Amino acid sequence: MITEKTKEQEMLVKVIRDFAKQEIAPVIDQYVHNGEFPTEIIQKLGELGVFGIQYPEEYGGMGEGMVCFSNVLEELARVDASVAAIVMANSSPLTILSKFGSEEQKNKWLAPIIAGKGIASIGLTEASGGSDASAMKTKAIKKENGWMINGNKLFITNSGNELNKFSVIAAATGTENGKKQTSSFIIPRETPGYVVGPKIHTIGWQAADSRELTFEDANIPDEYLVGEQGTGVKQLLTSITYGRISIAACAVGVAQGAYEEALEYAKIREAFGHQISKFQGISFKIADMATKIESARLLVHKAALLADKDEDFRKESSMAKLYATEMAMSVVQDSIQIHGGIGLSKEHRVSKMLGDAKLLEIVEGTSEIQRLTISKLVGC
Template identity: 45%
Template sequence: MLLDLTEDETLLKNAVEAFAENRLRPAIKDYADRHRFPTELVREFLGLGFMGTAYPPEAGGAGLGTRGAAIVAEVLARVEPSFAAIYLCNSAPMTVIARYASDEQKRRWLAPLCAGETIASFGVTEPSGGSDVASIKLRAMEDGDHFVLNGSKIFSTNAGTPLHGLSTVIAVTDPDKGPKGLSTFIVPVGTPGFSVGKAGRKIGWRIADSVELFFDNCRVPKAQLVGERGEGLKQILTTLSIGRILVAATGLGLARKAMDLAKAYGNGRKVGGRAIFAHQGLAFPLADILTKIHAAELMIRHSAILSDSGRAFRTETSMAKLFASELAGEAADIAVQVHGGYGVYEDYDVSSLLGEAKVLQIVEGTSEVQRLVIARELTDA
């Protein structure tokens, strides 16, 4: 069956659930209420080896692929979606290194990430635009054995935190070649000319710091160019497609959390002398959400299988990301509605879910971008 877990996947799920329930759930609300990055909890999570779930054993990973990574993201999100965000945003730079870097680069940069020694951030979006790669302005000028980077990136999650060790960034190396003139670089923290801005307060991903990256005559050795010069566009598209599976899994976990909270509150509440779920006005929308949760799980698992098997998967991942992130918003909305007036009070966990869901509908390509990707199927021969 498509949803059956292997023995290794079952062990993984049980281990992540143990961390999420025993360590994350009791402590995370205080961090979220204060919009504070949970350094010690993340360090503990790193020490358990979960960051290496998707990556090959030779790099120190567990070799469980995108299927395994999606399990981690969903389980974390069912307790705290913004903790899952820390995980999925670390996965993007790890993915681009795992898929395109040299063996030496993998030993130097991927292995420590798999071991949980540090975390990374991904730099694609800029103040001038996000999904439109033609708008990228960060310039990398060749200078002897180095490239000199000038420009900035925004919304780089995990950067600037106490555990941040490196960023992978997309820059223009050959402006006359258009989209084929983009390349990816590994930029470690501490590189002269590389700095980060201050984290802002967000309506979602409250514990996952997102900042601006600045490059001011930042000299990066050619040995830190990932893959071949000019391969950046291909690397972006593949990495974002895999990332969309993890965003979808996070949305699925959020939807499950919303239903957990709705059922726990609604089962003890009466309206007009009847249990609240006896009223079709609430019971039927909840039934729709439960149905969509099952559909989302199937879509996520299918797209992860396609990714891990090396088959074409871009359209399917966009479908999964679109469906699951929109579902997260629907589930959050009905869960707040079940709580009535209490649902808008920050003392209740359900109050944060609408903001968390909205972030998922924007990151890794907005819902509109996903529909554009999917709509191309209508005109492709």
């Protein structure tokens, strides 16, 4: 299942690796300290074409697929999970538009974001529902020549910064055969009744921007409905399944960064007259970290490759997300253990990674949801 990168893909990954080291690493802590969104960094990534890696060339994308995109996300998360999360979250609404949007929607909304002219957000999660899409309370009522939307969305990444152009949101649109009908809508940022709440401060992804969105009689035209009415669940599940690969790739990146920090520290820290890397208790821990990371990377690669071949990748996507995120949490904890007291300092990278890893375990479906999904797909 392993495929070699093309020369173009290798070049792109190297460009992003160098960019992360030179453009992100030296300044990202300033954004976190000042509570600012890393606008310049995201704009530069847009100019590099990162937003269009996996999307068709006819809309300005590179057409490289999920294997390449997951490699890029790993490189970004290796240096900072916030930036990787912003890029990942931006891909979710773009995936829906790419897979289900009309030609007009793709040209009007998808192509400009691919070209780096802003970012987008996706609105699914609600305070009362969490992973239960059937509990959605946001409603879209059909009006003459359009829709009126009312409701709230919570923890919506990319929704409150100056680069945001629109959100793709899920809303209930009545019932069909006794079941709640869900549809997806494009809601431009400037829509009257589109209210953006204050930034939600989380334990990880601290430079990212997550908010509550409130829709108060927000009226949009018919052409902002994505696909057919009532097909929202299929669209959202497709986006989530792709998103789980992206989250898993970010987890591999976070773990790789934590592992490299631990290995470097273990080689320079001395105790009892020896480098601590020479102690079996430390060297075995580092060996386990390296093995877990490589295992997770292979799971991500398999899921991404199946997605690129247009085969069923739901099981592999959930497996990659489950294993990689729990692995990242384990590796970061081990890295902190190796660092000892200095690893507990808020100023040290590995302490920040702990919050980043925990968020990765939760978003796009918790570990419990992944186990539920996998158990069904293997026939339980």
